[in-house]
Amino acid sequence: MNKRICLITPSMQKGGMERVLSIFANYLVREGIKVYIICLINGETAYELDSRVQVIAPRTKYHGGISGKLQVLLFLCKQLRLISPNSFLSFSEVFNPLSIIAARITGNKCYISNRSSPDRVYSYANRAIAKKFYPLAAGLIVQTDLSKRDAIKKKLNKNVAAIPNPLKDFEKRDEIEKENIVISVGRLVSSKHFDELIDIFVKADNKCEWRLFILGDGPEKENLELKIAEIGVQNRVHLKGVIDDIDQYLYRAKIFAFTSKSEGFPNVLSEAIAAPLPVIAYDCVAGPSEMINDGKNGFLIEQDNQLLFEQKLRLLMQSPLLREELVSDFSNYRQRLSKDKICKAYLNFILD
Structure with a gap:
């Protein structure tokens, strides 16, 4: 195929966006495409990448502000001129406008991807910048049909595609026995409403036969620990912290519960459905209604x-x-969001 594609990202540290990008990069090299991941901020790579994927990152630390953005723009322009890709895809609402500007300067074809919920509130300046620059991109990828309708309504771009996140591979682990565990996964932030989940769980489990495992870390950890202690459920509700092997908990649990009220496309919910687990979630603005x-x-x-x-x-x-x-129909869900199917949709869109 002899194609070159760049994927632009703030970093390759741990996160849902970065996981999707790593899956797509590995798919592209298997298709015979030369792949370059350009990180705009220096940092470690948290996901396994094919050895043929080239990761490029600045050596200097990002300091933010106008000078920081200018530094990023100059770095990106330099790399795009060196690589001269057939197309590039930029992830992250924060840096997408800079990617579009870099594309205009270097004469490259730029596609962008929005990852947040359409109800996320941005500053007036960020909204104005997106309104000015987003229409200049060759196309915009969002994660849900609702986000697509919202982007079209806001006239962000004339070429908008809704492509969900691909699923990772699942290994069979028949040796793991199911237990009376309700599991939830996510960053411990207020929008996930884990405090609410704890209250709901304690009331629902009135016979005290189950445990609630919450996987993740974040600024609300101390508040959640205090709440668990105050209501005396330390033996039933457990904050597990950041777990590398989330699958082992998905396989041990019997139920996945999700109380988040703001999502773009929650990978953890999608993976729970595919694991498979019966799931229960709030019908927040985007994401769950297109999975459940x-x-x-x-x-x-x-x-x-x-x-x-x-x-x-x-x-x-x-x-x-x-x-x-x-969970009887989980195999169809896995097929619908399979890596090959979703990554092919990404590739067809950015090489159109």
Whole structure:
């Protein structure tokens, strides 16, 4: 094929966006494409990449501000001139405008990808910058149909595609036995509402037969620890911290619960469905409604309806047959979001 593609990202540190980018990069090299990942901020690479993927990062530290953005722009322009890609795809709303400017300066074809929820509130300056520069990109990739409609309504770009995130591979681990565990995964921030999940779990598990495992770390950790201690459920609710092998917990658990109220495309929820686990989640603005078929592979709960969330969670806890029924079609979900299928959609869009 003799094609060269650049993928632009703030960094390759641990995160959902970076995981998707690594999957796409590995797919591209298997298709015979030369792949360059240009990191705009220096840092470690947290994901396994094919040895043929070239990662380029600045040596200097990013300091932010106008001078920092200018430094990033000059670095990006230099790399694009050296590589001269057939096309490049930029991830991250923060740096997408700089990528578009760099494309105009160097004469390259630039596509951009938005990863946040359409209800995320940006500053007036950021909205004005996006409105001015986004239409100059060759195309815009978003993660959900709702985000696509929102981007079209805001006239961000005339060429918008909704492409969900690809699933990673799952290994069979028949040796791991299921336990009475409800699991949730995410950064410990206020928008995930883990404090609410703890209250719901404690009420739903009125016979004290289950445990709640929350995987992740973040600024709300201390507040959550205090809450767990205050209500005396240290033996039932466990903050597990950052876990490299999340799959082992997905395989041990029997239910996945998700109380986040702002998402773009929650990978953790998608992976739980594919693991497979019966899932229960708030119907926040974007993401869950395009993964969960209510009553078929899990439950979608009206946002802030804690009572209904509690009732449905208790129902899942008490009914093994219902849990089996909700995961019976997981193979079709895996196929719909398979790496090859999703990455091919990405590739076709940016080489159109």
